[in-house]
Amino acid sequence: MQMKINPIYRVVIALIVATVGILAASGIINYRMTKTYDQLSLGFFNQQLQKPIDAEILDRINLFEPKLKTASYDAAQSANLRKASLIYLDLKTAPAESFDPEEATNKKNSLGPALGNVRLETRKLMDTAILSADENVSVRGLAYILKEEKNITFAEWKNPSEKHDKFPAELIKKIVERKKAHRFLMPVFYWIDNGIPTVTSVVPIGRFDYSGYLLVHASLLEMLDTLDKKLGAEIQFLTARDEKLIETLPNIIVSKEAKTTEFLAPLKSPPKNTYGLEINDRPSNQLATIKVVADISELDAKLSSVRTESFILFAAVVVLIAVIADGLVIFLFRRVFLKQVAAEEEIQKSIRYAGRIQRTLLPKFDPKIIDMDVIWQPRDIVGGDLYMIQESDEKLIIVVIDCTGHGVPGGFLSAVAHSVVDRVIADTRYKDAGEYLSAINTLLKELLNQKDKESATSNEGLDGLIFVYDKELRVATFSGAASSLYLASPGQPVQEIKGDRKNVGGIRTPINYEFPSETVEVGPFIYTMNTDGISDTMNSEKKPLAFGKKRLVAELEKNMSLDPKRTNKLVMDALNEYKGPAPFRDDITLFSFVFNNEVFKQS
Numbered sequence: 052m053q054m055k056i057n058p059i060y061r062v063v064i065a066l067i068v069a070t071v072g073i074l075a076a077s078g079i080i081n082y083r084m085t086k087t088y089d090q091l092s093l094g095f096f097n098q099q100l101q102k103p104i105d106a107e108i109l110d111r112i113n114l115f116e117p118k119l120k121t122a123s124y125d126a127a128q129s130a131n132l133r134k135a136s137l138i139y140l141d142l143k144t145a146p147a148e149s150f151d152p153e154e155a156t157n158k159k160n161s162l163g164p165a166l167g168n169v170r171l172e173t174r175k176l177m178d179t180a181i182l183s184a185d186e187n188v189s190v191r192g193l194a195y196i197l198k199e200e201k202n203i204t205f206a207e208w209k210n211p212s213e214k215h216d217k218f219p220a221e222l223i224k225k226i227v228e229r230k231k232a233h234r235f236l237m238p239v240f241y242w243i244d245n246g247i248p249t250v251t252s253v254v255p256i257g258r259f260d261y262s263g264y265l266l267v268h269a270s271l272l273e274m275l276d277t278l279d280k281k282l283g284a285e286i287q288f289l290t291a292r293d294e295k296l297i298e299t300l301p302n303i304i305v306s307k308e309a310k311t312t313e314f315l316a317p318l319k320s321p322p323k324n325t326y327g328l329e330i331n332d333r334p335s336n337q338l339a340t341i342k343v344v345a346d347i348s349e350l351d352a353k354l355s356s357v358r359t360e361s362f363i364l365f366a367a368v369v370v371l372i373a374v375i376a377d378g379l380v381i382f383l384f385r386r387v388f389l390k391q392v393a394a395e396e397e398i399q400k401s402i403r404y405a406g407r408i409q410r411t412l413l414p415k416f417d418p419k420i421i422d423m424d425v426i427w428q429p430r431d432i433v434g435g436d437l438y439m440i441q442e443s444d445e446k447l448i449i450v451v452i453d454c455t456g457h458g459v460p461g462g463f464l465s466a467v468a469h470s471v472v473d474r475v476i477a478d479t480r481y482k483d484a485g486e487y488l489s490a491i492n493t494l495l496k497e498l499l500n501q502k503d504k505e506s507a508t509s510n511e512g513l514d515g516l517i518f519v520y521d522k523e524l525r526v527a528t529f530s531g532a533a534s535s536l537y538l539a540s541p542g543q544p545v546q547e548i549k550g551d552r553k554n555v556g557g558i559r560t561p562i563n564y565e566f567p568s569e570t571v572e573v574g575p576f577i578y579t580m581n582t583d584g585i586s587d588t589m590n591s592e593k594k595p596l597a598f599g600k601k602r603l604v605a606e607l608e609k610n611m612s613l614d615p616k617r618t619n620k621l622v623m624d625a626l627n628e629y630k631g632p633a634p635f636r637d638d639i640t641l642f643s644f645v646f647n648n649e650v651f652k653q654s
Contacts, residue, residue, distance in 0.1 A: 590629055
């Protein structure tokens, strides 16, 4: 008789076997990688230290502090000279700083040679490339090149069209030719050349390419995760002023797949000493000072081999575990999982389709008599917020609606509300905003079967407001349902015109309820309407607080111009800063407009 095992027990056994296998494989790989890193790093660099070095050239290195000479000496023994450039980028609006090698040399916080505090210049590079506005960028720099195939001297160039090293030219071209929005999407261009002890470079793909002797040696002894933390802290310091840039740190910090890339061409002339410098040209030697990058290709090849072998071992263990678990776990859940995935995908397709339909309901034109700006931001793919505009020869009507709920339920109700509002505002019998809003309430309650409390089958409704400008009478009226209209004028307190406390629809609002209408002054104001998604936005504190109406009014009062786009930007910037990483809780609509000259000509 064959024994049957309970499927639950089989799942538990499979999970235990998988856990033990992964832990064992991880331990073996970690031990082997650690041991190999130590052996290779010590062996490689001991070999480099035995190479001869020209002592005379070390006498030329007189720009380092005495305590750094030993480190410079050790680093130089494992280095080969390459061409290099130092890049300066300045905004068109910022004055170009003069460059004084002697003054830069005297800076105590600079480990580099006569080129000054390279870390500071690198920060300028990043600030300009990533944070600057969309305006022209002027470029200037110093590159030490061969002069008459004999001496190394410095040549200055001021834009990427002039001849200089290939790498800086390509780098600058990529930075200058992209708008700010595109620069934010790119990995950061980050290049440090800070003298012999700490020569590092992180190329655009985020890969750790070069480092000086001391940094490489430390990284291989202390494992790469320690190096990640060291460079990560430095890059964090350089980028701490911009949250969007910090989000790109995984693309900047050292990749585990370190690889040497030959992007700086070797010197063409035969070296006169270990570094190819003319010993008798003291000024040039002092100015160039010895730019080096560590040649670690030999070590990298060995480490790549170890990584490949370790990956194969780990993959074999994973495959073995998968085979064991396949019959015990995957068999039990595969069919249900696939059905669930298919169903969820169909739902998402339908929701995306509903979102596209909802967007087609939004106005596609700008009225003639106002300048406007609208921010419509559903919390999900579809939402419950809606705004509508209708302009005829007689009237301009603006409607902002916040239906009950958000997401799919709110989206369905907003579609019903759109049809109701569209029908009402097309009716010429109504004169002012209160009459329009009352008619919307009556028709919506009829459609939702809310004629009376006893027989009502739903309690859905909406908040919102309606603004009507009569072109013939030159009179503006406003009516709101749990919503307010704000009038802002530069240098003046914001005026709030409050709407009625009743909602449109719902069992608490009678079907024949008459919403009041308020007369609104027509003048040099920014008229702002919004849904409660703005005031209800919470911050990310332990005890979160809502953004509230007071903060909204405060931002409206900061605007010193009659510009709807600037008004909306001030509000949204403040809102995003206030909420921090917390998600939006509701849909958001922010509608601001100003009457243009056509209205005042008529007046």
